[in-house]
Amino acid sequence: MTKFERVSPPENGTPITIENDRLKVPDDPIIPFIRGDGIGIDIWPATKRVLDAAVEKAYQGRRRISWMKIYAGDEAVEKYGEGQYLPEDTLNAIKEFIVAIKGPLTTPVGGGHRSLNVTLRQVLNLYACVRPVRWFKGVPSPAVHPERMDIIIFRENTEDVYAGIEWQQGSEEANRMIEFINKELGKNIRLDSGIGIKPISITGTKQLARKAIKYAIAEGRGSVTFMHKGNIMKYTEGAFKDWGYQLAVDEFRDQIITEAELWDETRAEDGVTPITKPGAFAHLRGGRPAGDPGDRIIVKDRIADSMFQQIQTRANEYDVVCTPNLNGDYISDAAAAQVGGLGMAPGANIGDFIGLFEATHGTAPKYAGQDKVNPGSLMLSGVMMLNYIEWREAGRMIEKAIERTIEAKTVTYDLHRQMEGATKVSCSGYAEEIVKNMA
Numbered sequence: 001m002t003k004f005e006r007v008s009p010p011e012n013g014t015p016i017t018i019e020n021d022r023l024k025v026p027d028d029p030i031i032p033f034i035r036g037d038g039i040g041i042d043i044w045p046a047t048k049r050v051l052d053a054a055v056e057k058a059y060q061g062r063r064r065i066s067w068m069k070i071y072a073g074d075e076a077v078e079k080y081g082e083g084q085y086l087p088e089d090t091l092n093a094i095k096e097f098i099v100a101i102k103g104p105l106t107t108p109v110g111g112g113h114r115s116l117n118v119t120l121r122q123v124l125n126l127y128a129c130v131r132p133v134r135w136f137k138g139v140p141s142p143a144v145h146p147e148r149m150d151i152i153i154f155r156e157n158t159e160d161v162y163a164g165i166e167w168q169q170g171s172e173e174a175n176r177m178i179e180f181i182n183k184e185l186g187k188n189i190r191l192d193s194g195i196g197i198k199p200i201s202i203t204g205t206k207q208l209a210r211k212a213i214k215y216a217i218a219e220g221r222g223s224v225t226f227m228h229k230g231n232i233m234k235y236t237e238g239a240f241k242d243w244g245y246q247l248a249v250d251e252f253r254d255q256i257i258t259e260a261e262l263w264d265e266t267r268a269e270d271g272v273t274p275i276t277k278p279g280a281f282a283h284l285r286g287g288r289p290a291g292d293p294g295d296r297i298i299v300k301d302r303i304a305d306s307m308f309q310q311i312q313t314r315a316n317e318y319d320v321v322c323t324p325n326l327n328g329d330y331i332s333d334a335a336a337a338q339v340g341g342l343g344m345a346p347g348a349n350i351g352d353f354i355g356l357f358e359a360t361h362g363t364a365p366k367y368a369g370q371d372k373v374n375p376g377s378l379m380l381s382g383v384m385m386l387n388y389i390e391w392r393e394a395g396r397m398i399e400k401a402i403e404r405t406i407e408a409k410t411v412t413y414d415l416h417r418q419m420e421g422a423t424k425v426s427c428s429g430y431a432e433e434i435v436k437n438m439a
């Protein structure tokens with residue numbers, strides 16, 4: 001086992017391991033957690049309370065999580081010293097124990113500091129940013145039919161214009177690039193331009209698409225949509241789509257059907273968009289109607305800008321969405337806004353095996369320590385984590401309890417200010433209500 005400098009794993013826990021390409025989860029897994037800066041001090045204890053209670057209740061004491069405290073952000077500086085925002089111990093613990101959860105972290109300001117979140121993703125090769133977006137009954141929403149949204153976004157995490165390859169206008173590098181591209185490659189970039197590079201690789205695309213399709217299969221989802229801007233950026237976003245289809249057909253032939261094949265096979269009239277939820281045709285008898293994929297997952301693609309319209313007008317036609325980094329950034333927040341905002345949106349960064357589950361909002365420093373904010377985002381990230389280790393009964397129990405609590409209009413300040421006749425509770429009070437509502 002790895003040697004840690006200033007933290008130690010709990011004695012009464014067992015590490016998660018990988019066997020035959022799958023996680024092997026003991027009944028007492030060691031799971032490292034980073035409390036987080038700012039409101040992390042409020043939302044982490046509330047989340048831990050709910051996760052522990054659900055596991056206890058779902059498995060009657062047969063299972064429990066052995067938490068291991070690790071450090072990042074301000075807490076890490078206190079423990080490890082000046083500038084130590086992300087100690088080696090922390091990275092080693094996540095690598096060793098495979099599944100971890102974190103609160104929000106302040107991005108240190110000042111020269112030389114990269115975002116801790118970006119560093120974590122890159123160092124641990126967490127190439128998929130996974131964001132489920134669904135509506136909880138009772139949450140105020142600007143949409144007419146927020147209940148139609150139930151998607152899960154797989155956003156590529158390491159490439160695209162986020163790769164950080166860019167040069168300032170007027171810099172020697174930018175000028176050299178412009179000269180090279182104009183002279184050697186016959187293009188005509190304005191001489192006073194800044195330059196950014198958008199790499200999208202076969203490797204990056206296929207590892208993401210594989211994860212998205214495997215997820216759709218494991219979770220019984222109906223479709224995977226490649227969202228891209230390939231009509232304009234043919235060799236990056238267009239290639240992303242092509243490589244995605246190729247992987248789907250090469251590796252999942254028996255479990256998927258492409259939309260084009262489906263139209264062909266079922267002679268659906270051009271323009272009929274197959275309904276994508278599993279069981280959508282269960283009520284029909286006597287033959288397969290146009291657009292019925294049977295028990296296969298439909299693989300399709302959509303141009304990014306049209307998807308922004310369609311998640312508003314026809315959200316129920318989307319299920320798993322697989323997309324490059326920048327599109328993923330935009331669509332995640334746009335979709336979350338439709339179901340009531342980022343306050344409740346969970347997320348995870350996942351690699352081949354390592355899963356780091358996190359709140360998607362920031363540290364909201366003005367509320368830190370006031371026991372006030374909504375812990376929903378971190379709690380639902382905890383639900384994703386429980387599903388990831390296949391402790392689904394506990395995950396479902398939390399989701400149901402959150403639903404009941406919101407339906408009873410017992411909510412934190414952020415939802416309270418948008419709901420009529422609601423009762424406002426503190427962050428910890430909300431956690432207690434959720435625990436009470438666990439059936």
Ligand code: NAP
Pocket residue numbers: 039043103104105106107117343358359360361362363364365373374375376377414
């Ligand atoms: P923020 O911390 O997300 O807060 C912005 C506003 O969102 C808050 O003032 C509050 O709105 C609302 N909010 C956020 N979390 C909430 C919660 N749990 N419950 C209820 N309302 C919540 O964004 P920011 O102020 O732009 O960023 C602050 C710091 O967080 C920065 O250092 C940033 O780099 C960092 N950050 C970290 C992560 C991460 O670790 N994943 C992500 C984003 C930002 P009202 O004021 O309207 O009540």
